Amino acid sequence: MKNIAVIGAGYVGLVLAACLSELGENVICVDKDKRKLEKLKKCKVHFYEQELSELIKKNMKDKKLEFSECTDYAVRKSEIIYIAVGTPSKDDGSVELKFVYDAITDIANSMNGYKIIVNKSTVPVGTGTKLKETIKKRLKERGKKYEFDVVSNPEFLREGSAVYDFMNPDRIVIGTNSERARKVIRAVYNAFDNKKVPFIFTNNESAELIKYTSNCFLAMKIAYINEIANLCEKVGANIQHVANGIGKDHRINSKYLQPGPGFGGSCFPKDNLALVRIAKEYGEEVSIVDQVIKSNEKQKLRMILKITNIMGKNLVDKKIAILGLTFKPNTSDMRESSSLVIIPKLIDCGAYIQVFDPEGIDEAKKYFNGLEHSIKYCGDEFEAVSGVDAVIILTEWEKFRNLDLELLRKNMKGQYFFDLRNVYERDQVEKCDFSYIGVGK
Numbered sequence: 249m250k251n252i253a254v255i256g257a258g259y260v261g262l263v264l265a266a267c268l269s270e271l272g273e274n275v276i277c278v279d280k281d282k283r284k285l286e287k288l289k290k291c292k293v294h295f296y297e298q299e300l301s302e303l304i305k306k307n308m309k310d311k312k313l314e315f316s317e318c319t320d321y322a323v324r325k326s327e328i329i330y331i332a333v334g335t336p337s338k339d340d341g342s343v344e345l346k347f348v349y350d351a352i353t354d355i356a357n358s359m360n361g362y363k364i365i366v367n368k369s370t371v372p373v374g375t376g377t378k379l380k381e382t383i384k385k386r387l388k389e390r391g392k393k394y395e396f397d398v399v400s401n402p403e404f405l406r407e408g409s410a411v412y413d414f415m416n417p418d419r420i421v422i423g424t425n426s427e428r429a430r431k432v433i434r435a436v437y438n439a440f441d442n443k444k445v446p447f448i449f450t451n452n453e454s455a456e457l458i459k460y461t462s463n464c465f466l467a468m469k470i471a472y473i474n475e476i477a478n479l480c481e482k483v484g485a486n487i488q489h490v491a492n493g494i495g496k497d498h499r500i501n502s503k504y505l506q507p508g509p510g511f512g513g514s515c516f517p518k519d520n521l522a523l524v525r526i527a528k529e530y531g532e533e534v535s536i537v538d539q540v541i542k543s544n545e546k547q548k549l550r551m552i553l554k555i556t557n558i559m560g561k562n563l564v565d566k567k568i569a570i571l572g573l574t575f576k577p578n579t580s581d582m583r584e585s586s587s588l589v590i591i592p593k594l595i596d597c598g599a600y601i602q603v604f605d606p607e608g609i610d611e612a613k614k615y616f617n618g619l620e621h622s623i624k625y626c627g628d629e630f631e632a633v634s635g636v637d638a639v640i641i642l643t644e645w646e647k648f649r650n651l652d653l654e655l656l657r658k659n660m661k662g663q664y665f666f667d668l669r670n671v672y673e674r675d676q677v678e679k680c681d682f683s684y685i686g687v688g689k
């Protein structure tokens with residue numbers, strides 16, 4: 249059993265802290281946001297993520313997980329310190345590293361012996377080396393000669409299935425030149441040995457680049473299938489058959505081949521921008537990644553055209569129901585969701601919008617602040633479709649996969665059914681007197 253500090257109680261930090269304590273470690277999770285901490289101390293998580301609250305409750309009760317606002321206390325007590333703070337995009341697409349450097353300075357101020365600092369935040373290549381220099385400098389100022397190592401250990405969990413993903417990783421990447429740190433961090437993940445999880449041992453730089461390359465590759469797959477879906481609509485092909493046809497090739501595989509209204513979330517959009525920036529700084533071009541960003545922006549706008557081509561550009565006096573607001577199902581996260589582009593544009597065209605999302609409504613209200621006169625927030629899908637001319641599925645929540653289509657149609661005025669996540673088959677929907685419009689079919 250090891251003492252571990254996790255700096256940052258955001259998505260990654262909280263899941264990490266809860267899961268490490270579940271694996272048997274003693275974990276102190278630190279955050280500077282007092283309101284967040286007050287909630288966490290009462291086992292309440294400030295966002296929706298299945299299994300997470302239960303895991304936190306259980307491990308707090310077993311005294312394996314505690315929350316604190318005091319980095320000093322956590323660092324002094326722990327040999328391993330994970331950094332899991334946000335690295336948002338700046339306006340120019342570069343990565344804001346302020347929170348990482350704040351954390352590293354706090355750690356260096358409190359070090360009282362050998363420490364392994366493990367970075368989980370997504371950071372530009374070379375950051376690990378710069379963090380080492382920052383610690384060295386601060387220790388020198390303090391007149392201390394403690395040994396330490398910095399390890400890059402990127403996280404690949406997805407929101408909505410974060411606990412499952414953490415506990416069932418495809419691989420674990422450990423980036424460090426220190427044999428001592430490698431052994432200790434490898435041992436943290438001993439619990440995964442029976443799952444035969446592959447370990448990739450490498451240096452900091454490669455580990456940092458693996459994270460970006462992985463996210464940008466997945467984003468590229470989505471952008472590619474979206475463009476092929478658009479072509480399918482022109483040539484009379486069906487994207488689901490095409491995706492199935494290529495996905496069966498093991499070299500391609502069928503994951504991340506679902507076309508839709510463009511990818512969103514706190515990672516893919518930000519990481520694509522960052523990779524372009526990083527390459528530029530080193531005089532290189534990742535033009536494919538650049539194209540993925542443009543293609544994704546276009547895809548969101550294309551969804552609006554899809555709607556206005558059928559319903560007309562003037563949507564005054566038209567009511568539209570939107571089912572799903574979050575960037576993907578099973579999360580309350582609205583960051584970079586395509587709904588943030590599509591809904592305001594429809595309102596610009598004059599439409600009145602009735603929305604329902606199983607977990608995202610409270611969060612959505614913050615983003616659509618000022619648009620209250622044109623948006624009605626509804627308690628369920630039936631209220632949302634009441635009297636509307638069209639319904640649009642924007643996020644594929646499980647709930648929306650099993651809609652009572654006949655009842656839905658009865659509640660609506662018009663017949664348009666825009667299935668922007670290809671949840672339904674055309675026949676199934678048109679049988680209930682709808683006009684079906686999917687993506688790429």
Ligand code: UGA
Pocket residue numbers: 370403404405406407408463466470503504505506507508509510511512513514515516575576
């Ligand atoms: C992504 C990566 O999948 C994780 O491996 C990574 O750890 C995480 O970013 C991160 O860097 O923290 P996440 O953003 O939570 O995870 O969600 P994804 O499930 O990957 O979906 C991202 C977006 O792509 C969503 O908007 C989703 O709707 C869209 N998507 C995904 C598609 O449009 N089609 C697909 O086939 C798959």
